[in-house]
């Protein structure tokens with residue numbers, strides 16, 4: 001903080017008049033600051049290995065300082081902050097990780113790495129966010145560099161996606177009706193979680209995960225390790241390769257929002273072409289309800305898309321129009337994920 005900004009802040013305080021309206025505004029400023037502090041707290045705690053060092057039995061501040069090999073007073077600031085954000089709780093004299101940490105953030109498949117990724121990409125993206133809004137030009141899509149990206153990076157990205165797909169894939173397989181279907185094409189299917197969940201629910205179903213060549217060996221390895229027998233993997237680039245024909249169902253799970261209107265139109269036409277009979281199309285996406293005022297989940301998704309692709313977060317109406325244009329009928333929408341988010345399953349039939 002510079003002297004000038006400190007002085008400006010002090011001058012503002014000197015003029016500040018407490019009134020209900022002013023206090024409400026102050027709380028809103030507090031909310032803005034909390035986002036930054038939350039990011040700082042979470043990254044520092046995870047980088048130090050704080051949650052692991054606490055263990056299940058927890059620790060006092062001095063025990064924890066000894067375990068981490070750090071001085072106590074500075075650690076206390078972080079602990080206070082963790083208590084504030086509900087990352088830790090007290091058990092007598094000891095601090096233990098809160099259920100938020102054990103259930104959602106830490107451990108295999110936890111959301112911790114995703115949140116850390118979000119914090120660092122947000123910090124890195126600050127200048128490009130302004131440039132993107134100023135010139136309105138879409139950035140080079142994230143996936144365009146995928147084939148040349150470092151293999152460890154691709155593995156890490158795919159693992160993160162896979163972890164984030166585990167819960168939704170089970171919910172989606174439970175909500176979708178694929179009775180009688182024998183062949184599912186899972187376009188941009190990642191490491192195959194959705195295909196696996198669908199084939200587990202429908203015993204006559206076989207699935208094909210169509211993915212970029214760089215992702216395919218990882219998908220094969222993950223499917224083998226999880227014992228998913230009826231799922232195969234097909235390398236392709238859906239921007240230029242045709243989709244393979246002859247399926248009773250085609251799934252786009254969290255794929256279309258990353259692509260511009262022309263690409264989405266082409267992909268949906270392709271899906272229509274490769275489906276057989278009254279084959280079903282399933283689109284699993286986060287939707288926005290209105291132009292402005294969509295809430296945190298949509299705001300977050302919109303930023304990610306704005307900075308990382310040429311796509312957009314669309315409305316139910318947008319998908320209805322796109323599906324009708326591609327020739328689909330009987331468009332229906334289900335929200336099996338609420339109240340957790342704005343994710344929806346849009347389904348349609350080929351004829």
Ligand SMILES: C[S@@+](CC[C@H](N)C(=O)[O-])C[C@H]1O[C@@H](n2cnc3c(N)ncnc32)[C@H](O)[C@@H]1O
Nearest residue numbers: 143165188189190211212236237238239253254
């Ligand atoms: C956001 S992820 C969704 C993965 C999975 N369907 C899920 O919901 O967890 C988008 C997926 O599309 C794949 N993808 C991107 N561009 C592709 C392309 N041109 N051809 C095939 N797959 C592509 C990516 O590799 C990635 O796995």
